[in-house]
Amino acid sequence: MQRYFVKENITDQEFFLPPEIFHHAIDVMRDKVGDRFEIIGPDRQVQVVKLLSIDHSHAKGQIIQTIVHDPELPVQTTIVCGISKGDKTEKIVQKGTELGANRFIFYNSERSVAQWNDKKATKKLVRLKKISQGAAEQSHRTVIPEVLFCQNITAVFKETWQADHQVVAYEESAKQGETSQLARILQVVRKESKKQQNGETLALSAFFGPEGGFSPKEIKFFKQQNVSAVGLGPRIMRAETAPLYLLAALSFVLELE
Amino acid sequence: MQRYFVKENITDQEFFLPPEIFHHAIDVMRDKVGDRFEIIGPDRQVQVVKLLSIDHSHAKGQIIQTIVHDPELPVQTTIVCGISKGDKTEKIVQKGTELGANRFIFYNSERSVAQWNDKKATKKLVRLKKISQGAAEQSHRTVIPEVLFCQNITAVFKETWQADHQVVAYEESAKQGETSQLARILQVVRKESKKQQNGETLALSAFFGPEGGFSPKEIKFFKQQNVSAVGLGPRIMRAETAPLYLLAALSFVLELE
Incomplete structure (x- = not known):
């Protein structure tokens, strides 16, 4: 699954994709509604996101899973x-x-x-x-x-x-x-x-x-x-x-x- | 220090060198009285031996230290x-x-x-x-x-x-x-x-x-x-x-x- 580093933690269950992800996911990867990717914020939590809607300048994602699995030594x-x-x-x-x-x-x-x-x-x-x-x-x-x-x-x-x-x-x-x-x-x-x-x-x-x-x-x-x-x-x-x-x-x- | 594998464990503090060691230590290594080497028997204990006496066909060794250090996983x-x-x-x-x-x-x-x-x-x-x-x-x-x-x-x-x-x-x-x-x-x-x-x-x-x-x-x-x-x-x-x-x-x- 594609993984993106995001600059700020996403705390809302549904959210508009930050511009840097919007460009890569929609324009480059050509993701469609229903497609999934992972994001990691400064808190290093890996969240699985499903695309809910896309229009020409915005896309809405939904966090469907937070992977508690932390691969870093404490x-x-x-x-x-x-x-x-x-x-x-x-x-x-x-x-x-x-x-x-x-x-x-x-x-x-x-x-x-x-x-x-x-x-x-x-x-x-x-x-x-x-x-x-x-x-x-x-x-x-x-x-x-x-x-x-x-x-x-x-x-x-x-x-x-x-x-x-x-x-x-x-x-x-x-x-x-x-x-x-x-x-x-x-x-x-x-x-x-x-x-x-x-x-x-x-x-x-x-x-x-x-x-x-x-x-x-x-x-x-x-x-x-x-x-x-x-x-x-x-x-x-x-x-x-x-x-x-x-x-x-x-x-x-x-x-x- | 030279290390020799011996076929039988040496249990006496003073002992005559087994033939295979005698040959190597005295004829090959040209060890003298006072020289030291290590032996390991089937019990895998490493013993440090000091040469006490040498004649033409026998040599007497003395165990001066048993190295309790066992390098093998238990x-x-x-x-x-x-x-x-x-x-x-x-x-x-x-x-x-x-x-x-x-x-x-x-x-x-x-x-x-x-x-x-x-x-x-x-x-x-x-x-x-x-x-x-x-x-x-x-x-x-x-x-x-x-x-x-x-x-x-x-x-x-x-x-x-x-x-x-x-x-x-x-x-x-x-x-x-x-x-x-x-x-x-x-x-x-x-x-x-x-x-x-x-x-x-x-x-x-x-x-x-x-x-x-x-x-x-x-x-x-x-x-x-x-x-x-x-x-x-x-x-x-x-x-x-x-x-x-x-x-x-x-x-x-x-x-x-």
């Missing part, structure tokens, strides 16, 4: 990754978008084998934003995740410090048998997200190293910023797998449990 | 996937191994765009088994997951029907807002896995469709075999992402919560 999640080799950044954006992330930040980690200069970053971001939009459409998201680049971890914190929770996936934690910190934090996030009022948004930032892991300077930074180190189970995961594990666990706790 | 998990296009089967095996799966079964689903004949399947399995071994080594697993091919869903059930739990990720479920069946089943699996005695193994099989989803015949089969339909959250996932979501959720519930 927590605004930022995935921060040190730059990895090859197509790993693309895989992280594609799969991370399918799994509900709201924002991706890639940065030149001290141990990144591949570093991006400004020119390369600009080119990469164009590609990554396309991937994010494509994955958002395919997974029926109502939001297209942002993709940013930062020169280093200090610059990343200027983007993420306001988050309610910050976690860093730390390979060492898993090795030493640390197994419950992530579960503990996700339960807190779940409790807080259930208390949220309309319009409030809880934010979580999650940091991941590149293949080579974090440098001592970066680890010091995480400690200074009170970022919680979390283990992701007893197996060593590749750089591009760890963010997907975290997002799946987050979805499971917040959306299924 | 449930034997089989991932069953309809064959997908491109390198998706490879991604499923690579990432699924990192996430703890024990066995992969690929089958010619009725709606698979790409079908494998026996010749193609033989070639593919060689490659997939290599990927599974490489990923098992990289993620520090103690078991190399198996990879099988079946001609159709009926043949798959001959391999999987003995599992304690069988679930199928059903795109329709997520669409209709079904959100708690997976959580319910994973909690049952968790309770049962905690009751397991040494030597017992709980088994879970999880079925996933190809890009085109399941055919009515396959869906009928799942119902006949009492396979539980589970939703994986409110977003539509690609064929290769869904198994990773399930494995991450399984790990989270059984290993972190």
Whole structure:
């Protein structure tokens, strides 16, 4: 079904189509009385609309169904990754978008084998934003995740410090048998997200190293910023797998449990 | 540290190295008194061994540490996937191994765009088994997951029907807002896995469709075999992402919560 983003929420059961939709639905799609489409307003509710009447400049629609199904994670999640080799950044954006992330930040980690200069970053971001939009459409998201680049971890914190929770996936934690910190934090996030009022948004930032892991300077930074180190189970995961594990666990706790 | 698989569990604190290890450690690796290596027996415990003495035909080792850290999921998990296009089967095996799966079964689903004949399947399995071994080594697993091919869903059930739990990720479920069946089943699996005695193994099989989803015949089969339909959250996932979501959720519930 065709889906339109509308600038203002439609609250009346019957309504005249806003001009931008009228043009597309009637002139471009050549919709007839009885045809249906979906609209999404700023409240991100998906409403199914049936066309009731059409004249030369107006068309009346009727909301016949509100789809309560919300495909967005109840927590605004930022995935921060040190730059990895090859197509790993693309895989992280594609799969991370399918799994509900709201924002991706890639940065030149001290141990990144591949570093991006400004020119390369600009080119990469164009590609990554396309991937994010494509994955958002395919997974029926109502939001297209942002993709940013930062020169280093200090610059990343200027983007993420306001988050309610910050976690860093730390390979060492898993090795030493640390197994419950992530579960503990996700339960807190779940409790807080259930208390949220309309319009409030809880934010979580999650940091991941590149293949080579974090440098001592970066680890010091995480400690200074009170970022919680979390283990992701007893197996060593590749750089591009760890963010997907975290997002799946987050979805499971917040959306299924 | 070098790791050796041994045929029988070592139970004595001090022991003579079995011949196959003696040869490799002393003749090949040229280990000296005081050097260390790891052994894993059928019980899959990783033990750190220090060399105490060496003569021309015997060497004595001492177990100085037992690594309680077990990298294997407490449930034997089989991932069953309809064959997908491109390198998706490879991604499923690579990432699924990192996430703890024990066995992969690929089958010619009725709606698979790409079908494998026996010749193609033989070639593919060689490659997939290599990927599974490489990923098992990289993620520090103690078991190399198996990879099988079946001609159709009926043949798959001959391999999987003995599992304690069988679930199928059903795109329709997520669409209709079904959100708690997976959580319910994973909690049952968790309770049962905690009751397991040494030597017992709980088994879970999880079925996933190809890009085109399941055919009515396959869906009928799942119902006949009492396979539980589970939703994986409110977003539509690609064929290769869904198994990773399930494995991450399984790990989270059984290993972190």
